[in-house]
Amino acid sequence: MPIARRTFIAMAGAAALTSHGWAAAPRYDLVIKGGRVIDPARGIDAMLDVAIAGGKIAAMGKTIDPGAAQILDATGKLVTPGLIDIHTHASVDPASAGLMLAEGVTGWIEAGWEGAETVDQGIAAVRAAPQKAAFLLNIGRKGVMTTAGETMDLSLADAAAARAAIAAHRDVIVGVKARLSRSIAGDHDLDVLRRAQQAASAFGLPVMIHIGGTFSPLGQLLDLLKPGDIVTHMYAPPPHAIIGDDGRVIPEAIAARKRCVRFDWGHGTHGHVLWEVAEQAARQGFLPDTVSTDWTIAGDRTGVVNMPTIMSNVLALGVPLDQVVAMATINAARSFTFFKGRGTLAPGAPADVAVLELRQGQFELVDTAGKKRPATCKFFPAATILDGKIAARAA
Template identity: 40%
Template sequence: MTDGGVTTVADGGSSGTDTFAGFHRWIVGGSRTRVLCHLNLARIGLTGLLGELRPELVDPEGVARLIREHPDVIVGIKLRLSERITGGPCRPMLELGARVSAETGRPLHVHIGGTAENLTELLPLLSPGDTVTHFQTPQPNGLLDEHGILLPAAREARERGVLFDCGHGMSHFSFAVAEALLGQGFPPDTIGSDLSRRSFADLAPGLLTVMNKWLALGMPLPDVIAATTVAPASALGMSGRIGALRPGVEADLAVLTWEDGEFAYGDAVGGRRVARGRLVPVATVRAGDVR
């Protein structure tokens, strides 16, 4: 990831209590990039099986234990709230996750898109510091109503401190939805790639491609930079340590340049946009070491 200007990654639920030991040893311990973790509420994490958030697979006690044992790595609790993941209503799993969050002091990182319930029912259950990811998803029960209007519950959630993350991924980025949200004064708080084996080919080198898509939609450059630096640092509880350029902050930084030209980008539903320029990486500095 250092070739793409990324110095810190926050994994989105790949590991659960049954798999965290391997994740910690081989991924966290084996990476030059700083790796943090949103631990999946499900024991199996994301092992390629659908439907991990079933009652027989969740492990709230184990999640709480691992958070106590690894507070420097586990920064949140991941819930994939889709009907195909929970096997039915999503609210019970959100309520369970909220209880674990309150007990451990770690925020929720909540995937939307395909929830069984309308988000008007779910968003009020989130607390300040929780994050909703895939906020521009074209999947059913997103942030827009049937008329393309932002749900009042989403604006109310932001006003009380809930964060909204891009979480691009493979099937959750729609230019039309993103434009509608921007047009209604609702940009992402943070811009994440949700990079995975299945999405890497389309997003290579990764986060920079997602940043360039938001620039192509007209999001101002300073806002895009803030949403990939200081804002996620704050969301991860690391303000004052990373995400800024000032004395006393760890020397993690990306050197980028602007390349003029015509660059086409696609989305998950066949939409396309053309940009007249893009950010490209020049160098990455991790803890003062130029990569």
């Protein structure tokens, strides 16, 4: 029979006991205490405790009595929703998911390493990940090809094969990826993009395009994008960059944003982000909707390609802290319905949390051309909570 709350007897250093000697279950499983909570989805930026129970956010308040719950001390640190990285290549190596988890990433997208003929490896990787993970299918049916561009032969941009693969794995394929650089798609990038749209539109899914060094002017590619589509590597260098010859953001990019096309940082390691382009665009107010890494193990080992560092890059552009956190959390969650209900610390939301340290000091941030910019603060991961449990802590 239910036991009324008044029958519990508080005992220092031990669980409460009823008159029958039964141990009462703690009200919370985990309480994160003393941190600066930033939850842009709800406009929260305050010193608060966060309580977790049953794998969900249970409560938030200035001082929460943890009772018998486990305590995570976040004094001097930021407490944010778990980071969501919408552009990774984490399916390539099984160690990737764990490394990303240690960096605060509680959700990720494999952005097109595999195509219709090679999809099984990617599907297995996202299903095995501890985090919530999904998959963008490369429109090139053989996936990324290291010896030649995957759609240099236009026949490999196979919309019918892509549709069949999506239909077979609809639970985890959440969009289509089209890499459009001239070294990948040759002189038929527009046709590759049209075929990607044919595959994605059959299921109401977004297309993510990889830009930089395209054959066609960027504006022509942007004109083919629909609401919800994503432009990654948005600050790629010329030719055909988001900044025109006049030094202004091209009008097609402004028009695309107005019709709800999303723009993503997409850092990577090979000429995908140039400081000069990012700085020019930022001065004109053309900022990312989302930050992402284009994550690989090799890139991560440089200390550059991880979510806290990419967030630091955006902060160094003068973007307010809450907006940077939004780009890595709620904005990313809203980019794919797969992440519905995540990206926030609202009561009842999945208890995926990143605890970050924003260190003050002298740092250098590096673009993918090797150019450095000084910074006076940088994010570092301190702890990650996944499904209500501490999954990683910094050494």
